[in-house]
Every structure is written in structure tokens, then in C-alpha cells.
């Protein structure tokens with residue numbers, strides 16, 4: 001099978017990696033010649049489908065399906081229009097995506113089906129989170145401990161020309177689950193833990209059977225299915241939540257292929273969300289059983305003589321990466337490392353039978369990198385505790 005992936009940045013790299021694992025050939029289209037997914041796919045094209053739809057359609061016609069790996073609305077509408085009346089499935093649901101782009105709109109839907117959300121302002125009291133309804137990547141998100149800070153947060157949201165969401169600041173583990181719908185019914189997949197760096201960017205995803213209790217896990221799956229079915233989702237979405245002492249509180253949904261979590265799920269359980277999505281669209285079943293292993297997916301950057309854990313924004317500066325098996329003892333890596341290079345980045349994917357086994361493997365990978373590259377120090381920062 002052959003899949004066209006439109007967009008060659010973080011989501012595009014994720015899609016190429018997953019397709020590769022499932023034995024699906026990949027074509028990547030990006031308007032930028034230095035988009036990193038171009039160097040890891042089978043067939044790269046530097047092309048903008050909004051500017052040259054005919055050439056894009058020519059490429060799509062040689063593929064079994066097309067998946068957008070970008071969040072540019074113009075491009076998404078263009079692909080949706082191009083493929084709506086064709087026989088080539090677009091692995092994307094424009095309507096659900098537009099709903100999920102607005103936190104206010106998706107919160108209304110979630111509330112209507114009884115999904116537990118953070119408390120509403122002002123009833124919830126301080127501290128609160130002030131965030132823009134329609135941005136992503138933690139842009140414009142702030143914590144407020146009093147009315148002055150709320151006003152400052154609102155100024156930030158206004159400067160982004162957006163509507164605000166003001167809600168209870170909730171504490172706990174950040175967790176995520178993916179859901180695939182066929183327009184009527186939906187299936188939830190595997191819970192992962194999302195670990196943030198000092199800038200609140202995701203630096204690591206952990207997947208193992210002990211992220212939360214079986215009861216919470218079952219509830220998270222049900223929440224995902226309820227939301228997907230109430231929206232009539234006919235593609236993939238993820239649900240992000242915080243596991244608080246009072247239970248799960250859902251922060252947001254995003255109806256598009258995420259980066260990071262699917263690769264961690266693939267490594268731990270053998271479940272390949274891209275393959276599941278593609279097979280669902282083609283009316284087939286993968287027949288894959290879900291394993292109960294563990295994995296860690298993380299990014300590192302080597303710069304100024306120091307190796308650092310970093311978020312995916314920093315990793316996104318990787319140039320001309322390759323897929324490397326067994327990179328310094330990991331299972332797989334996406335990296336632009338070359339021996340002797342003074343600046344490079346890597347995503348390291350490591351699996352094992354248990355969480356402890358994976359952590360031990362991760363430690364030894366870092367030690368090997370420090371040793372073999374003569375690097376003095378590994379710096380791994382966490383967000384400041386509020």
C-alpha cells in the first residue's frame with residue numbers, strides 16, 4: 001500500500017514513521033524543500049497542493065489514501081475539496097477538525113455528553129488557566145492567581161484575536177488517548193502519559209499499562225468514544241486530560257493525526273494508529289492484537305557541547321533526518337546525527353517488557369551517547385511547579 005502525506009514537519013515525520021512500521025510506502029508533499037519528513041519518506045515532492053492542485057492530484061492518484069499532516073486551514077479545505085468526490089480516501093474529518101479547533105465549541109459538546117471538564121470560572125476560584133479558544137501548542141496559555149493576572153491573560157488572548165477560555169487550574173499527570181471513528185461508531189485505543197519540558201512543550205511520551213488505574217483507563221476510553229460518536233467523527237482524534245486527585249478532567253480534543261503519542265503506542269503495544277485509520281477508511285481490519293509492553297518516546301538536542309532533553313518544537317529544527325535502527329541502543333531514532341557533528345537532534349524510541357526495563361534502557365542510551373560522543377553533561381529540565 002502507498003500513502004500520500006501532506007505536510008513534512010512533526011506530524012509528517014510521525015506519519016512516515018508509523019507507515020514505515022506498518023510496511024506502507026510513503027509519499028510526502030511539502031512546499032518547503034527543507035521539511036524534515038521529506039528525507040525519511042520513500043518518495044518526496046516539494047509541492048504546494050493549494051498552488052498546484054493538478055500535480056498534487058496526479059500524485060494522489062497513485063496512492064491508496066491521503067493524510068494531511070498539517071494544521072493550515074487553507075490546505076485542509078483544499079484537500080477536502082479535491083478528494084471529496086474521488087475514490088481516494090482522505091484520512092481526515094474536516095467537520096470534526098473545525099469543531100476541535102475551537103475549545104469553546106468542543107467544551108460545549110463535551111459538557112452535553114457529560115465529560116468531566118475543569119471547573120468553570122468564577123465558581124471554581126483561583127488559580128485559573130486563561131487560554132485562547134482556537135490556538136494550539138500552548139500558545140497564549142497563562143495561569144492567574146488573581147483578577148489582575150486574569151486581565152493580563154485576557155489581554156494576551158485579545159492580542160491573538162481570539163476568544164478566551166477561563167477555567168480551573170487542575171494538577172496531575174497529563175494523559176492522552178486516541179480515538180478512531182467511522183462516522184457512526186468509535187474505538188478508543190491506548191492511554192499514554194505526556195511529559196512536558198520547561199517550556200510546557202512535550203519532551204517525552206510514556207506508554208505502559210500502569211499510567212492509571214483500570215477504572216480510570218476504562219473511563220478515559222469511554223469519554224473518547226462518547227465525544228467521537230457525538231461529533232460523528234470519521235477519522236482520528238486525540239483527547240488530552242489531566243488525571244487529578246478528583247479524577248480525569250479533559251482539557252481538549254484535536255481531530256487530526258497527533259505527533260509523538262502514536263509512535264509510543266506502536267512501540268509498547270504493536271497497535272499502529274495510522275494503519276488502523278487507513279484500514280478503517282478502506283473498510284478493512286488490521287487484525288492486530290494489542291500487546292501489554294512499555295515504551296518511552298523522547299527528544300534530545302546536542303548543542304554547545306551539552307546534551308539536553310527537549311520538546312518537540314526544538315526537535316522540529318532537525319534537518320535532513322534519517323530513520324536509524326538501534327541508535328545508541330534505542331529501538332529506533334529519527335535523527336540528523338553524524339559522528340563529530342557539533343549540533344544534532346534525535347527522537348529516541350525505546351520499548352521493553354516493563355516500565356523499569358524501558359527506563360533502564362533509556363539511561364544506558366544517554367550514557368552511551370555521552371561516552372561515545374565525549375559530551376560532559378545531560379540536562380533534563382521539568383516545568384516549574386506552580
Ligand SMILES: Nc1ncnc2c1ncn2[C@@H]1O[C@H](COP(=O)(O)OP(=O)(O)O)[C@@H](O)[C@H]1O
Pocket residue numbers: 118129131135136137138139141167168169170171174200240242251252
Ligand atoms: N485547566 C488547566 N489546568 C492546568 N493546566 C492546563 C489547563 N488547561 C491547559 N493547561 C496546560 O496548558 C497546556 C496547553 O493547553 P491545551 O488546552 O492543551 O491547549 P493547546 O495544546 O491547544 O495549546 C496543556 O497541555 C496544560 O499543560
Ligand SMILES: [Mg+2]
Pocket residue numbers: 137138240252
Ligand atoms: Mg494541548
